[in-house]
Amino acid sequence: MSIGYCCISLGVNANRMKKDFISVNRGMIKKTFDSKGLPYVSELTLQNITDCKKILQYNVSKDISVYRMSSDMFPCIGFYKIKDLPKYDLIKSKMIDLGNYIKSNNIRVSFHPSHFNIIASENPDVVSRSIDELDKHAELMDMMELEQSTYYPINIHIGTTKPNTTIAAQRFCDSFSLLSDSCKSRLTVENDDSPNQYSVKMLYDMVYKVIGIPIVFDQHHFLYGPKDQSMEEALTLAISTWKTKALTHMSSSKKLEDIKGLATAHADYIYEKIETFGLDFDVEIEAKCKDLAVLKYRKDFI
DNA sequence: CCAGGTCAAGGGAGT
DNA sequence: ACTCCCTTGACCTGG
Secondary structure: OOOOEEEEOOOHHHHOHHHHHHHHHEEEEEEEEHHHHHHHHHHHHHHHHHHHHHHHHHHHOOOOEEEEEOHHHHHOOHOOHHHHOOHHHHHHHHHHHHHHHHHHOOOOOEOOOOOOOOOOOOOOOHHHHHHHHHHHHHHHHHHHOOOOOOOEEEEOOOOOOOOOOHHHHHHHHHHHOOOOOOOOOOOOEOOOOOOOOOHHHHHHHHHHHOOOOOOEEEEEHHOOOOOOOHHHHHHHHHHOOOOOEEEEEEEEEEHHHHOOOOOOOEEOOOOOOOOOOOOEEEEEEOEEEEOHHHHHHHHHHO
């Protein structure tokens, strides 16, 4: 089992001034995009890619080999074609370099595009925008020359239950066929944290059986989703859908740190040992304290 | 220079 | 039909 974290690194910025902060998600609002245009996108993107490598190097130094890359690395990615960016050749060569570093250090990276990507939406415009953005995530993986498999997953939720979970899941499967082959080969789907949304078992029956994409098991979401299986059953079922080593999510409830906190919100650190039931899988820790939570988890539990 | 209001985006619950 | 919230961190502006 390898354990990693998502996007932002706190440790890499210890003792660093604001000015030289290492960040992979420099972005901009639409107004700035309209006034400064693509050259500014390229400028921020190049800085983000440069810093992403620094974070990966830091991860390697801490023996952290799982990392979720930020979807904000290319700001406002829905507004342009990647190949239209100024300095595309430079961007591309830095992405190849990043990919080489990832491969030669056996790092497993993933993407988790935002919750606005809903290919099951009843609104066709939302579907086509989501397809475009998901395909672009796959294009970034391709730019890094990472193999097209769920070893490098692009993970999303179904994102809607309209008009009911069955029909929405069908639309998810229908829209899946509209994605690029590159994206299809990497797409995974994750269980939800609400009793009205999708459990692992529902995803297995409604999505996996139809289009065969793996299920990302989120241990924290499991506690708050539909209660139709034990954790061991749900984890085992989710793991069974993977051809590559499975990826899972782990977090602790904010309630454990703050009695007023939301149960479904993420805590700063992890307070429970990850249940494996004898299975092998990778883990992305979703905790506010990011890499520091990974280091603390290993100290506390391993 | 900094605090805090705001941000492209959808969905869902409540009214 | 409408409002507000979810959830998140960084942007950006006004003081």
